[in-house]
Amino acid sequence: MKTIDELLVEQRAVLDAAEGRNLTDDEVEKYETLETELKATQRSEAIRARQGAYEAPNASLQAAVHVAAPKQDDTLERAFDHYLRTGIPNADITELRDGQTAGTTTAGGYMVPTTLLNKITDRLKAFGGVANAVEVITTSAGEPLTWPTLDDTSNTGVIAAEASDPGSGGADLVFGEKTIAAYKYVAPGASQLPLRVSLELLQDAAFDVQGLVTRKLSQRIARAQAAHWVNGTGSSQPYGISTGTAATAIAGATPTYAELVAIVHSVDPAYRDSAVWTFNDKTMSLIETLVDGNNRPLLNSSIDGIDVGRSNQRLLGYPVVIDQAWADSTDASSHKWGAFGDLQSGYVIRRVQDVTLIVNPYTRANEGQIEYTMWARADGVPQDTNAYRVLVNDAS
Structure with a gap:
């Protein structure tokens, strides 16, 4: 199976061969055949890419899939x-x-x-x-x-002398x-x-x-x-x-x-x-x-x-x-x-x-x-x- 790049090169070759003149029926048929093959190849590549995203780890999947914010x-x-x-x-x-x-x-x-x-x-x-x-x-x-x-x-603390009971610095709360x-x-x-x-x-x-x-x-x-x-x-x-x-x-x-x-x-x-x-x-x-x-x-x-x-x-x-x-x-x-x-x-x-x-x-x-x-x-x-x-x- 030809790649996308190969098909594009062949399409360009058909056009270049015409050298600016109108394409013949054979050239038109060849170009359209290549075009159909190119579209089929592009679709296949897109499907393979989607499948790869499905099979990727969760982190890659989350990056590829848009998650909408929860509605209030x-x-x-x-x-x-x-x-x-x-x-x-x-x-x-x-x-x-x-x-x-x-x-x-x-x-x-x-x-x-x-x-x-x-x-x-x-x-x-x-x-x-x-x-x-x-x-x-x-x-x-x-x-x-x-x-x-x-x-x-109005109440304060006091200084107590060593080895003595402290005096009253104020009333109880x-x-x-x-x-x-x-x-x-x-x-x-x-x-x-x-x-x-x-x-x-x-x-x-x-x-x-x-x-x-x-x-x-x-x-x-x-x-x-x-x-x-x-x-x-x-x-x-x-x-x-x-x-x-x-x-x-x-x-x-x-x-x-x-x-x-x-x-x-x-x-x-x-x-x-x-x-x-x-x-x-x-x-x-x-x-x-x-x-x-x-x-x-x-x-x-x-x-x-x-x-x-x-x-x-x-x-x-x-x-x-x-x-x-x-x-x-x-x-x-x-x-x-x-x-x-x-x-x-x-x-x-x-x-x-x-x-x-x-x-x-x-x-x-x-x-x-x-x-x-x-x-x-x-x-x-x-x-x-x-x-x-x-x-x-x-x-x-």
């Missing part, structure tokens, strides 16, 4: 999106109801799937403020937690307790009514219903929680970071340079490495006008004083956390307008992992609307009040 199972996401658009659940989201933790009332609601839950959590974090500066724990269930508290900054609950935050719409979206909009496949619902409802929950993280009374709501903690009084609406320095040193040095300031934006605007003893503005680079850059605000070397839940610093008032210290050691927020979403397609059916309500459970409590100082205006 998005059945649950698509089923939940359908539920948001219609309010009608199907069998694919049954696990979202069955998987709810003990103590959660469903009332027609379903827990959001993991991907959407992550978006909601990210939006709660993005709301910023005190919640981003304190300790946050997440639990799978919502039963009350007993949280230990401890302040050991004394732990306190705080109870952290899980208050249910509900995100409705205007006038405490559910969020309403028209059916026409929901029927548009290009409309991101998950994006709208998570953005609007999680923002409303975040606003309610932010107010409680700062000013919560502890009665049917979280204890705020400013509730029942030591306060430092400031004489005027705008603190002086000396007062700010005194505030820093009112917090034990053990806490100051991780300390931050927190107050609202209006108070920040007052502090930006301050000057030091040499009449230089504190509004300098982050090394020297305050840097008002969006992500790098610093006052006397410590980061600034803006939280609009704080009251304005006002002269002759008793407003608690800010705090300074190690807020992560001083305050803890507890969030329950599961978030429940209620879709109601019935109440506003005649108006062509579907209603949405979201539930999220959380609580907060001071855990070490020596770690920070609350800043308050002097009412006198």
Whole structure:
């Protein structure tokens, strides 16, 4: 049997012999015979190559065969999106109801799937403020937690003389307790009514219903929680970071340079490495006008004083956390307008992992609307009040 190269040489010889003239019938017949033989030889070579790949070791086989990446199972996401658009659940989201933790009332609601839950959590974090500066724990269930508290900054070690009993360097560890609950935050719409979206909009496949619902409802929950993280009374709501903690009084609406320095040193040095300031934006605007003893503005680079850059605000070397839940610093008032210290050691927020979403397609059916309500459970409590100082205006 002739090889492919031999057949190609013979085909070229037929053409060269014609020297540019038209081929005779015999030459055409000879060329076409060679062409048929060439195609048969090429097919045979291709089959032999495929057979060799089949018989090769596994490594060679894997290199020769394309293996597609496994397709991601998005059945649950698509089923939940359908539920948001219609309010009608199907069998694919049954696990979202069955998987709810003990103590959660469903009332027609379903827990959001993991991907959407992550978006909601990210939006709660993005709301910023005190919640981003304190300790946050997440639990799978919502039963009350007993949280230990401890302040050991006044106790020290001692030097013991050789062959003698050591004297007391301080008291034994004394732990306190705080109870952290899980208050249910509900995100409705205007006038405490559910969020309403028209059916026409929901029927548009290009409309991101998950994006709208998570953005609007999680923002409303975040606003309610932010107010409680700062000013919560502890009665049917979280204890705020400013509730029942030591306060430092400031004489005027705008603190002086000396007062700010005194505030820093009112917090034990053990806490100051991780300390931050927190107050609202209006108070920040007052502090930006301050000057030091040499009449230089504190509004300098982050090394020297305050840097008002969006992500790098610093006052006397410590980061600034803006939280609009704080009251304005006002002269002759008793407003608690800010705090300074190690807020992560001083305050803890507890969030329950599961978030429940209620879709109601019935109440506003005649108006062509579907209603949405979201539930999220959380609580907060001071855990070490020596770690920070609350800043308050002097009412006198």
